[in-house]
Amino acid sequence: MAYSEAAQQQLQERRGTDAHVLLWFQARNRSTGAPETLGFWSGDDHREFLVDGEIRTYFGAGSVIDVPPIIAAPGFSVREYRVKLPPMLDEVKQLLQQYEPRHAEVHIHSAAFDIDTGNLMPPVNRRFKGYLNKAPEELGPKGKPSHTQLVLVSPARKLTQGLPLKRSNSELQRRNPNDLGREYSDVAGEWPVPWGG
Structure with a gap:
């Protein structure tokens, strides 16, 4: 993974970091069967990022997004990651109700920001590429947990099917x-x- 010079300098200064998580889903539309995309990030407002040569729009989900540390290691072990999203967002409802989320392709990226100016320090680095293995059938009523849990699996899962x-x-x-x-x-x-x- 490559960091810009500014990001490397900020890391070497050890004054802290301002990094955000970006989640990108590609799933089938339940009505048309066509693949569609949807993105979330841990910032507050909707924002566009240049990722893999294309401009993608990510919906702001704030600090409610909870992504565990990503383990990168060689081998064929199927790794599971439990990601939490806020269920009250219309875009999360769209992902679970209008799209067929199971087996959707998922990418997790990290974006580093300058801690002084708040400007993005490209590039956006990919941390995970895999599939959505489990998603709730429906969003719970009021009073239930304040998050929606998704289970992601590494690409090695395809070797077991x-x-x-x-x-x-x-x-x-x-x-x-x-x-x-x-x-x-x-x-x-x-x-x-x-x-x-």
Whole structure:
């Protein structure tokens, strides 16, 4: 990860840091099926950032965003990270209700700001790239916890998934309505078969 000269100098001075977390989601729209994007950051106001060569708009969620320390290590371990977002934001409701959040692609970036001027010190560095593994079915009523917890997993999670859609009865019928080759595959193992029958 690369820091600008100004950011490196600020770190060497050890006077403190002003860093913010940026969350970026790419999920399918439940109505159209098209991929759409949505971003949040730990600042107070909506802001645009130049990330990976494109300008992205991030909605301000303030200090309510809680992201654990990201562990970067080689290997195929599936790492889980629990991220908390404020449920009262319209954009969080949009992520959970209008989009299909499960298995959405997630990027976490960090942005360093000058502690004297408050100016952004580019570049914005990526800390995590993975997938959303669990999200609440619905937002709780008043009086419930004041955050929405999302569970993110590292890309190694893809190595643990099978390919059931290519072999399920519903998938075969979607391709060809007359294909009944796996019609009873989910219950066939439970049928008693008499010896010699």
